Amino acid sequence: MSTLLELSGVSVTFDGFRAINNLSFQIGEPELRAIIGPNGAGKTTFMDIVTGKTKPDEGRVLWGDKGISLIGLSESRISREGIGRKFQKPTVFEAQSVRDNLAMALRNPRGPLDVLFYRKSAQGAARIEAVAEQIGLTDALERTAGELSHGQKQWLEIGMLLAQEPRLLLVDEPAAGMTPAEREKTTDILVEAAKTRAVVVVEHDMEFVRRLNCKVTVLNEGSVLAEGSLDHVTKNPDVIDVYLGR
């Protein structure tokens, strides 16, 4: 397992509030990692920094084998580098069909002219079918995304990420608002995806994290509080103090 993403000494301040404070940690490839922490611990800000939405005040964010810096790159460029992000609220393009949503996400050249002269190919269609199979939406391909249930939208968004074929997948609270059966399926999709790439899951729900059965990083007040297996971190007195004890 080699290091794919490395943050070192990253800090960011919003109006005097230190959302991220000297944060350092690494993600390998392939790896499944869960990030937990109380509200305001900096989980979402961490994702914003990695995906280019927020620029850190200091620190380094290095990516890939060559260790290029992600700071200052545009969101679209970072996405093309191979980082996919799933938002907390399912954000799919509701006015368009499931197929069109997936087609847009397929790993293909992204320039306006490339897309303008893009011709639908058999490989593309096959890839869409394969992703749809993976997320269990094969029968819903021609449906409008807005008609899907909440859980299905979450899966579609995960499917769009898979279609992008990213090396790192950042997933923000994928199980929020799901039924137990849907949660189980989401776990399966993520565990499967993490076999070939890095997947980072931010989650509140301990039961969900336990099922992921992976290394856990606990964030608090913008820096790493503890790291290790779920059992290991839940025994840590600091973690119990700030998070689990409440």
Added chain:
Amino acid sequence: MSDASLSKETISSKEIGPKSSKDFATTPKRRSFIAQNPSVLWFLLALAAFTLGVTLLSEAAGSAVISTSFVKTLGKTLCLCLVAIAMDVVWGYCGILSLGHFAFFGIGGYAVGMWLMYARTEAIVAENLAGQIIPPTQAEISDAIASQIFGVVGASEFPLIWGFSHSLILQLAMVILIPGLLALVFGWLAFRSRVTGVYLSILTQAMTLALALYLFQNDSGLRGNNGLSGLQNIPGFEQVPQAQISIAFFWASALALGLGYVLFAWVLRGKFGSVIRAIRDDEARVRFLGYHVESYKLFIFTLTAVIAAIAGALYYPQAGIINPGEVAPIASIYLAVWVAIGGRGRLYGAVIGAAFVSLLSSWFTGGGVPAIDLGFYTIQWTDWWLVLLGFSFVAVTLFLPGGISSLFDRLVRKET
């Protein structure tokens, strides 16, 4: 090709195998553009039938059921439909509420108008000076043309921007280049700074207002508020009656509308259209998918600006006159109103909106509708038309948010 993708293909080909009949309908294996967009064919057929019908009933064909001035009105309406579909693409599809597209329309009109005025004045000057014993020098001719054109604003020399006005080809290039460059630079600055929504609308409106104020100045070099006139007289075709010229422009307008419609339908088909509509619905998400949203917006903004300018270049020779008032911000707002009434997000909606509202507007304001005497007050439609339009706009927004063209959907849904 990596083995991972190879194995994916083999898996999926197995999956597709048994249900191939269903897949034929969904995998778009070289289905023709028209087959995928039947509304384009219907639109072109309707446009062709309309063009042919108007031609047969015109004075040029001898039947004169439709007067030459009404042919011009219809030709102008086709140009307005063209600028309306451009507006629909930039607003209805891409979500950029531009309040500046009528400015591009006006620039197109000015660009072609400069050649029309120059060439016609040159012909008149040459005729006047022909009787002299000593043939006039080139400089004398040029001065005479300049004082003819700019006498109204107290100038007698050609401003720098008229440098290309002697050449039809160069001025036609200006129709595309000036609005194209303006849209490119303006759009680049605005989109790069991530100005969106109502702020972008205000910015485009400010651009339009600045342009109009510039044109209103006498020393702008474009004759201030006199504008350019006599544009209906086409140099080289002085002997051809207006009845035939009007039909020629009518045809050119219909052709431009047809080509513009096909161009936009082609651009918005498939994946490019998907990305454009996705930008309208959630721009940030498209960015995280890896698309450089600003480039896409800039492409659409510039392309629609150029099409708007071409529409303007065809409109003003039929109108005969262009002045800075045409470029004023209110015109761009009307454009948005037409598209909203017709139905955003579908090309024929914009055509219906522009044709319906602009024809109705000329009917009401042209004295076609009798005034209503209420005893204590008489409703003069020239004054009250705007009030009626305003109420209709509110009514459409409240009761028919998809515009007039969304009625088609209701009809289709009832049938099935």
